[in-house]
Amino acid sequence: GIQVEQSPPDLILQEGANSTLRCNFSDSVNNLQWFHQNPWGQLINLFYIPSGTKQNGRLSATTVATERYSLLYISSSQTTDSGVYFCAAMIKAAGNKLTFGGGTRVLVKP
Amino acid sequence: EAQVTQNPRYLITVTGKKLTVTCSQNMNHEYMSWYRQDPGLGLRQIYYSMNVEVTDKGDVPEGYKVSRKEKRNFPLILESPSPNQTSLYFCASSLSPGQGQNEQFFGPGTRLTVL
Numbered sequence: 001g002i003q004v005e006q007s008p009p010d011l012i013l014q015e016g017a018n019s020t021l022r023c024n025f026s027d028s029v030n031n032l033q034w035f036h037q038n039p040w041g042q043l044i045n046l047f048y049i050p051s052g053t054k055q056n057g058r059l060s061a062t063t064v065a066t067e068r069y070s071l072l073y074i075s076s077s078q079t080t081d082s083g084v085y086f087c088a089a090m091i092k093a094a095g096n097k098l099t100f101g102g103g104t105r106v107l108v109k110p
Numbered sequence: 111e112a113q114v115t116q117n118p119r120y121l122i123t124v125t126g127k128k129l130t131v132t133c134s135q136n137m138n139h140e141y142m143s144w145y146r147q148d149p150g151l152g153l154r155q156i157y158y159s160m161n162v163e164v165t166d167k168g169d170v171p172e173g174y175k176v177s178r179k180e181k182r183n184f185p186l187i188l189e190s191p192s193p194n195q196t197s198l199y200f201c202a203s204s205l206s207p208g209q210g211q212n213e214q215f216f217g218p219g220t221r222l223t224v225l
Contacts, residue, residue: 030212031212031213031214033213033214035216041198041218041219041221042216042218042219043200043216043219045213045215045216048211048213086153088153088214090212097143097155097158097168097169098145098153098155098202098214100152100153101152102152103152
């Protein structure tokens with residue numbers, strides 16, 4: 001099946017800093033999503049981005065499908081950005097199953 | 111508001127006592143699925159359903175049952191729970207494959223402890 005790898009595994013930021021999280025996937029995908037898991041365990045949809053670039057406030061994401069990677073940018077980080085960020089990919093042959101990466105744990109310090 | 115709901119949100123039970131975790135979505139999605147999340151193992155799919163009365167096994171189906179009698183509901187049944195089923199469970203829904211954007215939406219999670 002598809003492999004999804006995220007880097008770095010852990011990230012410590014000072015409030016106000018910018019950062020880039022990376023997601024590599026091993027096969028062509030028809031769905032690529034980014035999630036934020038908050039301290040209460042809830043998975044919050046950030047982006048649905050099988051290709052191209054999207055922006056939502058201080059967050060933006062880019063997926064280069066031909067090169068099999070996606071990037072999540074956090075600008076001017078805030079303490080509320082802390083948590084675990086997951087990317088998840090889906091290949092057509094796998095039905096609608098999302099395969100999740102291992103996550104990047106982000107801690108933003110005040 | 112478009113959403114996926116799960117109940118209960120938290121449950122502590124004992125080995126062997128049958129339980130059901132409910133999942134409901136109000137987006138008229140055909141596809142629904144269950145995942146479990148465990149430290150070091152990430153999120154893994156348990157079962158999924160492509161439509162009413164159509165269900166299939168995911169990666170870790172042992173010890174679980176599901177049913178899909180109505181489009182909006184997809185309950186997860188643990189007939190005889192065991193401690194290794196202690197986990198955080200998520201229900202998700204989306205449009206069917208091939209219907210264009212098939213973004214998946216997740217419920218708030220159910221934290222289950224089996225003693």
